[in-house]
Amino acid sequence: MGCASSTVAVSGLNKSVKAGISGDGVLLKLEAAPWLLSTPTSVITTTAGTPLHVACEHKQLQVVQQMLSFLSCSPLCTVREALQPYCRRMGQQLPGSPAEGVRMAVDMVNCKGQTPLMYACTVGSPELVKLLLSQGADPWVGDRCGSRTALHYAAMSGSAACVEAILAHVAPRHMSRQGVRLVNARSFCGLTALHYAVFFDHTQAVAELLRHDPLLSAVTSSESYDMLCTCETLSSPLHFAAIKGNAETARQLLQHHALLPASTRGPDPRLQRNAAGQLPWQVAAAHDPCCPELVALLNPRRGLERALGLVPGGGPGSADALRTGPASLATLAAAVLQAKLRADLERALPHQEEEGEDEPKGDYDGLCGVCVAEREQVTPAGCRHGLCGRCATELCRGMQTARGGRPRPLGCPFCRREVSAFVAVASQPAGPSGGQAAACGGRCQLVGASGAVAAGGFLVEA
Missing domain, CATH: 1.25.40 (Serine Threonine Protein Phosphatase 5, Tetratricopeptide repeat)
Structure with a gap:
């Protein structure tokens, strides 16, 4: 008779759990018989899970909250009575506090070694996953069917939301064990969660796992795995x-x-x-x-x-571009400036060739201020520091090849004024004598002395 009455009581609680009865329905049953919480729902089933497993299997979030609230708010004697059937089956000691009882409850296993967290991952309930983890559930617990963790179950079910919930809400102390990160936890046969997600063609779960940089x-x-997952x-x-x-x-x-x-x-x-x-x-x-x-x-x-299908090198569409993400506004503005400066050079240089190359008036008069070898052909708008076409072109090319540093507007190599355009030398109005230094009031200073380089349309401090 005792066995029959306990079976009826467990069956009644089981029906309430499956139906998701809210309010005080589940609490009243647990207050009358706390031991029901950790008693197997049926000895006939192959899993023999507890009511907490059943609640997770049916995504009954409120019922799970009620069960955990019952344990956390009950005196220690009630908590021990509630978990006594489970402790007897597993040969464990009774909890020493209500908080310890809650942690024991969320890690209870059925006869296959499956925890409520694994059930929540199997049915794809990230809300339950977060709740169980917040109550101290251990994501490293492995089942008896190959030592698969809750993350393996989430990957097998294809629930990217559960994968994200586990890896984002796990306690810091559970992020790694013995030098192994949780995302790389392996089953008895060496399978990671990524193996399972790939095998079952769950592309969204694969993408979520890859966000956490798995191995x-x-x-x-081993050659033989669980289910149909077999290969060399x-x-x-x-x-x-x-x-x-x-x-x-x-x-x-x-x-x-x-x-x-x-x-x-x-x-x-x-x-x-x-x-x-x-x-x-x-x-x-x-x-x-x-x-x-x-x-x-x-x-x-x-x-x-x-x-x-990626573009080789470091341009748009390359692996480098995808790695760094979308271009910043500064980079886009630099590209526009670079295109404008090159267009200015294309307009100015043919004009100089048509005029012919006159001999310089002095030893250095009219020569490019950078190479001091070729005749001035263009100057930055706003100053009179002439450059030959080759040096001006190299300046534009350097804007694209240099890397690193914080960008700022590109300056004239001599006076450091911002270069917004290039103009032909012939179009510059006549100015006072005294060479290039007079054009900027004696502020000329070579860029090379400060160690700056041009990058992306902007000068970058080396």
Whole structure:
């Protein structure tokens, strides 16, 4: 009779949990029989989870909140009574405080070693994930079906929101263990969450995992995995993409690698071999049906940027441009200024050639102030510091090649006045004698002496 009455009580609480009865329905049942909280809902089921597991399975956020509130607000004797069935099954000591009881409850496991957090990830409920983590749930707990963590379950279900909830709301003490980051946690067979997300073609989950910089070179340690996830030992996530014939996922992985900084970027993942000595492209070629696009993408003989359709070098559309993000307003303004200055030079230089090259009047009169070798052809608007066409062109070219530093408007190499345009020497009005120094009132100062260089239409302090 005792067994029958307890079964009926558990069944009644189970129905209330599944129905999501709000208010005091669940609390009244727990106050009358606290032990129901950690009693298996049914001995017949294969999982034998607790009412907390059932609530998470059915996305009953309010019910979970009620159960955890019941524990946190109850005296220690009630908390111990509520968790006594679970402690007996697991051979654990009773909690020493209500707070410890809450942490024990959120980490309760069923007969497969699955926690309420894993259930929440399986059904794709980021709200439940955040709630359980805030109450002390341990994301490193592994199940008995391969030591898979809650992050593995989120990747298998394809819930990018749960992946983000775990990695963004986990307690700092749980971010890494024994030198391994949570995003790189491995199952018993060496699979990371990225392996699972790639295998099950969950592109959104893959993208969310890549935001947290997982290890692309992580390899498996066994040939037999759970479910249908099977391939050779030492297989990387890119091998898994090749097995599935998924070109989109493979492109995600390779583009993430290409955009990593050079200091942290490892070897090309396309060069990694599995235990059978196969490269990812060879695995893809053996896939039936074969995807020519995927084979070409994974072929290491093609440069990575070329395979991904990125522009080589550092211009727009290149890996460098994608790595740094959209251009700033200063960079866009610099490009406009550079185009204008080049247009000024194109108009001024032919004009000088038509006039002919007259001999300079003195040893240095009329010579370019930079190279002191060729005749002045253009000057920055607003001052009289002449430059030859070659030096003016190099000045514009340097605006695009130099890197780093904080930009500021480009100045004349002598007087440091802002250069907004170039004009032909012939179009300058006559001024006082005394050479270039007189044109700026004795303020001439070569840029080279200050160590400044031109970058993106702006001068940049070296």
